[in-house]
Amino acid sequence: MPSGQRETSVSMPLTPTDLYWRRIFNKYDRDNDGRISYVELKGIIESREYDQDLPDNVVDKIMVLADSDNSGYLDFAEFVAMMHNPDLKAVFGHFVARYIHSIIPHRNPIDTTGQTWTGFRAVPTTTDGDGTYEEEYSCWPPAICMILISLVEIVLFCYDAAQGNTQANGPIAQIFIYNPHKRQEAWRFVTYMLVHVGVVHLLVNLLVQLFLGVPLEMVHRWWRVTLVYLAGVAAGSLATSLADPKVYLAGASGGVYALIAAHVATIIMNWAEMEFAIVQLLVFLLLAGVDVGTAVYDRYWRHLDQHIGYVAHLAGAVAGLLVGIGVLRNLEKRKWEKRLWWAAVVLYFALMIAGILANIFWTARFK
Known part of the structure; x- marks a missing residue:
């Protein structure tokens, strides 16, 4: 691949699980450029909706492992891969799981197989409805x-x-x-x-x-x-x-x-x-x-x-x-x-x- 050229991926229909990750991805793609930068990634981890910070060296390691094309950004495919990467799970899996649960307090998303994705593991569920609106509740900026x-x-x-x-x-x-x-x-x-x-x-x-x-x-x-x-x-x-x-x-x-x-x-x-x-x-x-x-x-x-x-x-x-x-x-x-x-x-x-x-x-x- 020529230097500086970004790798492209084949467009695939989004499943309900992909839509779930897309909502989270879009929420923290602050400048809406279709990529998550180092600063935006750190913003996810250190969100006010998430009560624990990670050291900078841990964030650095996450970015290195997740940024497969070394562009300095995470596109959507890299973001989803990051959430399922076993190496990254070893680094901060429990942090991501806690974070995901903290921003979706009412329920977990359902995929077409009738399974609920909790962090990195699928378990059966019978929950009905969507609840996307409830995911949007945020304490920042403060409601004053x-x-x-x-x-x-x-x-x-x-x-x-x-x-x-x-x-x-x-x-x-x-x-x-x-x-x-x-x-x-x-x-x-x-x-x-x-x-x-x-x-x-x-x-x-x-x-x-x-x-x-x-x-x-x-x-x-x-x-x-x-x-x-x-x-x-x-x-x-x-x-x-x-x-x-x-x-x-x-x-x-x-x-x-x-x-x-x-x-x-x-x-x-x-x-x-x-x-x-x-x-x-x-x-x-x-x-x-x-x-x-x-x-x-x-x-x-x-x-x-x-x-x-x-x-x-x-x-x-x-x-x-x-x-x-x-x-x-x-x-x-x-x-x-x-x-x-x-x-x-x-x-x-x-x-x-x-x-x-x-x-x-x-x-x-x-x-």
Whole structure:
């Protein structure tokens, strides 16, 4: 072979086991160049998802043994061979086995022979489903966006509470709450999420946005979840101002319902890759339906004045579903999902533009 020329391999169809290794390979091919460098290999071994480091000389030995063409990189074929090489197993087999199990905590992949690959050995299994989505949970980068938003909400509430104001009537609340008489102060359409009416209102929103938002961040990263959350907050205030133009609005319920709907969007877009997708979908729909249904029933049939902004809940959920389909990660794209993506994006922007224009020009509604 001429010097500098890379060896090529025959293209073969990928088996389910190959797809399993491909997912791991792609996850740590950070620059997406189809090769794993020395630095990327060391990143696998020293991953934050893996609690033990290996000395540099061990990493060097692994690279020398695995890099069959001495290119300084591992292509996919070399990566798979590395995972099954008995010499490499002698060097760090138990480390790789522990690592593989650490990033796939729920189940092991199944090949066409009905066997599960645990490290380097195949054993029979009867596990059904895929669970690829669960493999994507990662603690790095840290999921801190929802935590930071929650801390800001706590600090602002405590500031007003220290002055004896816990019912959204303190100095901070007066600046940030959505006030229908100060609609020209546009920031209020978003900052009302930082204001809460009482401790229970605050705690409920904190619990939901942390328990739903943090897992979403671990898979989809903070900026996507932030877009979903803020989209729900903005949609909630725009819709409420049109449906109930005299209502003051406080609380993060629009964003919280956006997170709930975003989980539904994730289930829809990653149905085949998720464990217990139908169960998760039914649970989220049931919880949201009961909450909104109870609020509507209490207001229009029992005529209770509970000040629950169910319009913000509904609008936040719609925004969360549409934006979630648009921005959250889709692990395996299908043709119908591309059409769904375009439909969600177009519908979201159409609704938001209509809501903004109505709030600006429909002045008779707010007199």
